[in-house]
Amino acid sequence: MKYIYPLILILFLSAFSQADEALVQFEQANYLYRNGDFKNAAILYEKIVHNGYHNSELYYNLGNTYFKLDETGKAILYYERAKKIYPNDEDINFNLKIANLKVVDKIEAIPQLFFIEWWYSASKAFSSDTWAIFTLTTIWLGIILLLLFRISKSPFTRRAFFFGGIFIVAIAGFSLIFSIQQNKSEKSESMAIVFSPSVTVKSSPDEAGTDLFLLHEGVKVEMVDKVGNWFKIKLVDGKIGWLPEKDVEVI
Numbered sequence: 001m002k003y004i005y006p007l008i009l010i011l012f013l014s015a016f017s018q019a020d021e022a023l024v025q026f027e028q029a030n031y032l033y034r035n036g037d038f039k040n041a042a043i044l045y046e047k048i049v050h051n052g053y054h055n056s057e058l059y060y061n062l063g064n065t066y067f068k069l070d071e072t073g074k075a076i077l078y079y080e081r082a083k084k085i086y087p088n089d090e091d092i093n094f095n096l097k098i099a100n101l102k103v104v105d106k107i108e109a110i111p112q113l114f115f116i117e118w119w120y121s122a123s124k125a126f127s128s129d130t131w132a133i134f135t136l137t138t139i140w141l142g143i144i145l146l147l148l149f150r151i152s153k154s155p156f157t158r159r160a161f162f163f164g165g166i167f168i169v170a171i172a173g174f175s176l177i178f179s180i181q182q183n184k185s186e187k188s189e190s191m192a193i194v195f196s197p198s199v200t201v202k203s204s205p206d207e208a209g210t211d212l213f214l215l216h217e218g219v220k221v222e223m224v225d226k227v228g229n230w231f232k233i234k235l236v237d238g239k240i241g242w243l244p245e246k247d248v249e250v251i
Contacts, residue, residue, distance in 0.1 A: 022053045033061065038068040056085040060092055067095070072102045073217040073249075077193045080220070080251045084186050087124045103218035109236035123178040128186055131179030135172050142168035192231070192248040194219045201241030205230030212241045221248065 029044035045062040063078035079096035086092060112120075126134070145165035152158045198216050202209030205227040215221075221243070225232035229245045 022048050022051060026058065029065075030061065033065055033068075038065050041065050042069065054081075054085075056082040056089065056092070059085070060089075060095070063092075063095060063099070067099055072099060073193055073195045075099045076103070076218045076220070077195075077249055077251060080191070080193065084251065086127060087182070088126060100218065104216035105219050107219065107235055107237050110238050123181045124185070126178075126182070128179050128183035131175050131182055135175040135179055138168050138172035138175060142166075142172055189250045190223050191251045192221055192223055192233075193251060194221065194243075194247060195249050196247040199243060199247040201233070201239075201243055202230075203241060205232070205242045209242060213239065215243075220251075223248070223250075 025044050025048050029041045029048070032038075032041035032044065042062065042065045045058060045065060048058060049062070059078045059082035063075045063082060066072075066074035066078065076096065076099045079092055079099060082092045083089070083096060123131075142165050145161050145168060149158055149161035149165060152161055194215050194217055196217060198214055200214055201212045203212055204210075219235075221231075221233040221235060223231045224234050224240075226245075227242075230242045231245055231248060232240065233243050233248070234240050
């Protein structure tokens, strides 16, 4: 037991040392990027990711680097990973939109009912952490209004505090649901990007399956099942088929 505290200190200092090293590598990669050395910048950014560091700025810079290298699939992958952390960031969304213009396949999503589309748009307006902070803030505001209702003497102000408190608590409930839903989306590994220049989607998880349709690099797919080394994928237009695992990369 006498060695436990020195061991904790070593691990603590080691964590800081690794963080400093990652920061130095990040600045070096940014320098390479600014000077047009995109290939070596990508190698350095990837090294940071490989060492376990994940944040939206790193993914965004890596997406920009691969976009400069004309590697559309990788650029979209890292823009999508950055968007999972900050779904409402204008720069990420704009660059992702530009990168998607280079994708060969133009797949139209099946229209949804307006209230379903509104619900999902609202939940994706902020990150799960932002929705969680909003939830706590509105809960406290609702509690204050209900306490004011309890101590208020005027019938008019009592009604105003009561209905105001109920309204705020209802908003807190919705924001809590949005936070949980967005957190689930951020941690989900059900979406992937096609990495191969082109790949044929099969009717079954084997090479003998019937050819259904062709997909090109950069297309975003939803993985709904897995058999062996094959993923069952679904497109936003409702098409379904099977792809080899090696042709896609999980976002």
